[in-house]
Every structure is written in C-alpha cells, then in structure tokens.
Amino acid sequence: MLSTFLAVLRRDLLLAWRGRADVLVTLAFFIIVVCLFPFGVGAEPNQLRAIAPGVLWVAALLACLLSLHRLFAQDYSDGTLEQLLLSSEPAALWVMAKVLAFWLSTGLPVVAVAPAMGLLLDLEQGGLPVLILSLLLGTPILALLGAVGAALTLGLRGGGMLLALLVLPLFVPVLIFGAGAVEAELSGSGAAAHLLLLGGGLAGALALAPVACAAALRISTD
C-alpha cells in the first residue's frame, strides 16, 4: 500500500544526499542571517538576548522559504511529477513523503544548528530545549504550508517571489507561537501553551495541507 510513499521518501533522501551542496547552502544561509543581526542592531548582549528567539525563528523561516521552490521544480520539469500523479496511491500520501524528505534534509539540519546559533546570541541555556522543541514542531508546518505554495507556483515566471508572497502571511502564526514559546519559557510563564498550539497546528497542517497540495499539483500539471 505504501510503496509509492516509501519509494518517494527513499529517492528524495538519496537525491538530497547526492545534492548535499544545496542543503549546505541552506544551512549557511541560516547561519549568516543570524550572524547579520549583531551587525545590524549592535552587539549589546542584553539586546541580543532579548531578540534571540525571534531572530532564530525568522532565520529558520527564511531558510525554509529559500529552499521551498526546489521541492517540486525538478520533478515538474523532468516529468517525474506526471508519473507520480499516475500512481494509484492517493497523491496526498506521496506529497507527504516529499515534504517529509524535504523537512529531514533542510528543516532538521537547521534545527540541529539552531542551539549553537542561540549561544552565539547569548540565549540563556534554559531556553535551548524549548527552542529545539518549538523548531521541531514548527518547521514541519512551514514545510507543509510551503509545499502548497510551491505546488501552485510551479513553472511560473518569478515563481520564487510569488511563493514568498503567498506563504509568508501564512507563516506568521507559526512564527508567533514558535518564537513566543522560547520567550515564554525564559520569562518564566512556561511554554506549554505555545507548544500545544504548535502541536495542534502541526496536526491540522498534516491533515489538510497534503490534500490541498495534491489538488494544487494536479491543477499545475493540467
């Protein structure tokens, strides 16, 4: 039953490995964006500490956005997408596999280096577990929502900017709850509510986004 799902997951992970330069570029982008902030706002530790959760989250969001257009572009131009749409499995299933592979190859590395970048901004160490947890819950939502945008803008001129315009407003709640979780933890009010909301958002996105994305892919290849 899951043969398409597994085949897509395996292939996309293999492709991510073969094209690992792309993954490294995304990671480097994330690191550089974070490093820009002290130059922009000044290296005063208190100030950096105050903006650290927001900066890390915005940088993670931009890194995700930057690589989103790659999600379907290659498969669209070489005809693989058509073949996948002709699989007898529901398209929402293998879309999930593609998004999962995308997240494992771009979201997860960002989550992995985020604590180090947090230390660079002097984020208190008590906030690091919550930072990781919020990114683990939040970045998959970004990938799922972004997949819908990527599917809609397939093959369009200026697709990258259009994709940003389409999905950035949708990313705002994730940003609010993600960065908010870290701040709430640091201010002592506890991050449970934020993390629960992120978890709820992830569940909702997992249920709805693949279906919308599959519909968008059928429309874009029509």
Place this chain on the structure above:
Amino acid sequence: MQQWESWSAFWDMGGAAFFVWGSYGLTFALIALELVLVFQRRKDTTRRLLRWRRAVGKDAGKRNGEGTMPAMESET
C-alpha cells in the same frame, strides 16, 4: 448644523482636519480610481475583442480552423 457652529468649524474638525479629511479624501479618491479603472478596462476589452473578432472574421463563430467555439448551433 446642530453639531457645528460654522462651516469653518466643520472643515477644521476640532483641529483634526488632516486626519479626518485625509481619511475620507483617500477613500473617495481610491473609489474614484477603481471606478475609472473598471470602466477603462471595459472599454479596452470591448475594443480589443472587437479588433480580434474582425481579424478572425465576422462569422468567427461558424468557421472552422480558427479554434472558435460556437455556443449553440443546430448542426448534427
């Protein structure tokens, strides 16, 4: 004029003339602009489609080979 002592008091809006008239002014300017654009588009579309139709041939709807699509026809 229950609310205002004079017209100049009305235009002054209790010192907030810029904010009140700025709001109303821009709103009505935008509405006017939107209406102008809508009617301009109507004119443009009609003119363009008319030209297209002349180019394709008067009886575009009945001719084959131009990729046209008769809505209703009584053949067959």
Place this chain on the structure above:
Amino acid sequence: MLEVENLACLKGDRLLFRDLAFRLQAGGLLRVAGPNGVGKTSLLRLVTGLALPEAGEIRWRGESIRRAREAFHGDLLYLGHAAALNDLLSPLENLRFACAAAGDAVDEDDCVQALQRIGLADQLDLPARVLSQGQRRRVGLARLFLSNARPLWVLDEPFTALDVRAVADLAATLSQHCDAGGMVMLTTHQDAPFARPPEVLDVGVFAC
C-alpha cells in the same frame, strides 16, 4: 474497454478539438495521427486523466476514469515527452524508482535485464545526465518490459531518437502486448514495423 465520448479539449483559449470519440478493445493498437499542434499530446493526457477535458467522458471498463481513478491508474502505463529521469540518479535507480512509485513490485534483476535488453548494459550505473537523448528515451521505454501486468499503454512519440534496431524491437514488444490482450495507444511520426497495421485515429477530423 477504453471508451471516449464527446471529448472536447481547450488549450489556453483555443478549442483544439471536440466531439472526439473512439473505442479501444482488448488487443487493439491505436495510432493517433494528425498534423503538429492538432492536439495529439493533449488527447493522450486527457485519456490518462492528467488533464481535465472541457467536455465529454472517458470510461475504462465501463466506469468513468475520474470516479475510478485508482483502479484506472493501476491499469495504465503512460510514457510522455519527458523521460522522467533525474540527472543525479543512474538509469537503474531511475527505473527502479519509476516502477516502485507506480506500485509495480519489480526486483533489481528484472530492471537490469530490461535495461540490458534495450541496449543500456554499459550505462547501468552512470548518472543519467551523461546519457544521450536516445539513451534517455530508452530508460523510459525499459519500463515497457516490466509492465505487462498493465493492460493499457499510452505512449507519446515512443520512437523518437531511437535507431532502426531499437524501433523494430519496440514495435515487436508493442505487438506482443496487444496479442496478449493488452491495448496500446500511441502517437508517432514514423512508420514502425508492426506485426499488423494499427488502427488510426485522425485528430484533425475533430479539430475546430
């Protein structure tokens, strides 16, 4: 088996054809003909369900393909213009993925044999980006040797960029598939040595 009725196809703002109808029975080999731009590829994409028709219906085993999509796609093999090859993967990896993604249980040995049979024995493990046009084409066509379980084959210009021997081999494979009760629908600009002459569907007749 495959029935098409009243089909109309809109491309951009042009109606390409309408009232197109045909029927393909088990064992049938149908060649879609017509000049360039008449909508041959569009017709194939409509038949596969990749594109939505403007009007009309396509039925497979008596059921509309939109209603019975999963069953229909389980029975269908479509090879389009693009060979569906990823440049970073080898022909063998590409072929294995294509089969697995389509849901065919094919093991590696069968894939290797299929590639050898189509003349890519030496390129099995090279990345696909070094292949020539004809070789890329062949990787896609190798799926034909592994898809006998799928009765309906829809092929868009399968003979392009193939040499004479490969064309003959492919034609023989298609004829065999039909003899075994399968169905083939294809577009081509060249005459291929089929065992028996194919039926011809001229899309130009239905053009608007």
Place this chain on the structure above:
Amino acid sequence: MTNPERGRSLLRFAAPQNFYPLAGRLAPWFAALAVLLTAIGLWIGFFVAPTDATQGQVYRVIFIHVPAAWMSMFIYLVMAFWSAVGLIMNTRLSFVMSQALAPTGAMFCFVALWTGALWGKPTWGAYWVWDARLTSQLLLLFLYFGFIALTRAIEDPRRADRAGAIIALVGAVNVPIIYFSVQWWNTLHQGASVSLTKAPSMATTMLTGMLVMALASWAYTLAVVLWRVRPMILERERHTEWVGAELERAGKLSQTAGGRA
C-alpha cells in the same frame, strides 16, 4: 440545440450568457443605492452624531474605517465561497466572480489600514502601532496581494482559476488562525491596548451612521464587482456567438458616438 448531449455539455457556457445582461441591468441600481446610502451615512456621521467626549472629532473616521475593515474581511470570505463553489461544481463564473472581488477587497483593506493609521496618530501618538486588529488587517492585505499576484501570473485561464481558488481557500482557513495568533501575540507583548472600535459608550447615532455606511459599501461592492465581471465574461467567452453579437452592438454604438463627436 437539437443535440441534447451537446446542450448539456455546454450548459455552463449558457450561464454567463444570462448573467452578463443581468449584471449590466443591476449594477447601476446598486451604484445609485450606494450613493444614496453614502449621503445618508455621511450626513449622520458628520451632522447628527455628537462629538466624542474623549476623542473629539477625530473619531469621525470610524464611519469609513469600520465598514471598510468589515468589508475587507467579508469580501475575502465571499471570494473563498465562490472559489469553493467553482472547485466543487466546476463552474467558471464562480472563479470569475472571486477574481472580480479581489481588487475591491484589497482596496477596502488598504482603506481600513490607512484610516486606522490616520486615526492612530492623534489617538496613540503614532501612525502605526502593532495593534492586533491593524496587524491582522495588514496580513489580510498580503493575502489579497498573493491571490491577485498568483491569478495574474498564470497565463492559462483554467489553471489561474483553480490555483487562485486553492490559495483563497487556504487563506480563508488561515484567516481565523492568523487573527487568533496575532491577538495572542499582542496581549503578551503589551502593545497598545486601546481598541479602535471600542469607543467608550458609543452613541446610537454613531452606530447607525456606521451601519448605514456599511450598507453603502455593500452596495458599492456589488455595483463595482458586477461592472468588473462583465468584461471578464466577454473575454472568457469571446468565442461564443452571443459575445460576438454583443461586441458588434457595442462596436456600432461607439461608431455612432464617434461619428457624432
């Protein structure tokens, strides 16, 4: 129409044919209604409603700010509704409707932001504060821009219709989430908590003025959307015979008008 099969398959071409003249007949009436209601609303707003005890005269911006904000949200929902109808029933007119609504919705959204900023300056001392309502409104404007940009960027009308419908629906699902999250964020960050619409003890005349202006913006939206949808229908259906006849009629009209001038 001797062939019933074809009649059915082309049924949805018939709907625009009926809708086009209907839209043309209705639009002027809605426009007249809009003018009338605006006149009444402005009269109430400026000459009947009393001066606000705390805010003075500035509050009179409310008579366009609030109706515009309401309208911008409502139009997005209507767009999503037509998009859903289009995707489910496969009717092209629904997609055209949602695309005709978008610019007006974006315009109201911008008006709400602009008037909010101008109202905010004397009230809060700043043109922009990251108030929950204003921020949600700003995000809604981005959603409108996204929809408009996407439908304009796709050349194939059928793909543009459907892609726009998907993004409208995705946006509509997200609007409540965005609103909730922004509210949450705003209360945590202790931003400006003065809410624009919660003017203390709002007089009934103020409320009446606001409602009349809201009705006026409804009528205006209906009129302008009906006017905008008409050339869009002509464009989409230009291959049909009725559009041909319509165009010939319009061409003759403009010719005689040109001859006179």
